[in-house]
Amino acid sequence: MKITHGGWLAEANPLSKLSAVFLLTLSLALSVDWVSGGIVLLCLLAVFPLSGVSWATLFRRIWPVIIALLLAAWGTALAAADSGRVLMDWGYLSISEGSLATGVAIGVRGLAIALPAAILVLTTDPSDLATALAQKWRLSPRFVMGTLAAMRLVGVMAEEWQTLSMARRARGVGASGSLFSRVKANLGQAMALLIQSVRRATRLAVTMEARGFGGKARTWARESSFSPRDLLILCYGVAVSALAIAVSVAWGAWNVVWAR
Structure with missing residues (x-):
């Protein structure tokens, strides 16, 4: 996936x-x-415009995460122990001020964890990441290049899944019928994709080995380097982390995980 x-x-x-x-x-x-x-x-959210990614693109990437976090927050609010004033009472299920705060905390924290990961993926070229890991962190080039190849094959597998779905639909397989028949058709399609992926991975491994990816000496087409921009990013990460902890402690909301 080339970053544009x-x-x-x-x-x-x-x-x-x-x-x-x-x-x-x-x-x-x-x-x-x-x-x-x-x-x-x-x-x-304040620095997100620096990524060059549109809000629509971001939403398309993380909307499943948003839905999952909403469900997790709602489920936590229902399942957490009641404390404070009861806001909603349905007999066996109830939501209080304490349980609602816990549910909101789970949802907000999950989104705060997912958002930087999404920004990292959207603004990072896998080839640049692999080069930096091998050059700066001295990871095994063989491991790094294998991981890079796997990352690039994820998009190919998604496209092939759509192609297989269209081909099977044209033959009338999996397009209609009972739920059991559709599940069975999808399982067959998944097996076909798995076999095709194993074959492609085997060919790719042989090709990479033939081109010297398993050798000891290695040269790089691009040099991975750091700049003042990178120092600013690191300082921003440290400052935001320290600010979040300080404000939470001062607010009285700091709730250490292992003390629960």
């Missing part, structure tokens, strides 16, 4: 963005509260 977005973040080193995402995720993983998640979320 030409935003400010797209020109940064992938490792600086990856490190900033790790810092933000670490601060959110320490506590279950809506304040720290809300701070991180607001700070990310």
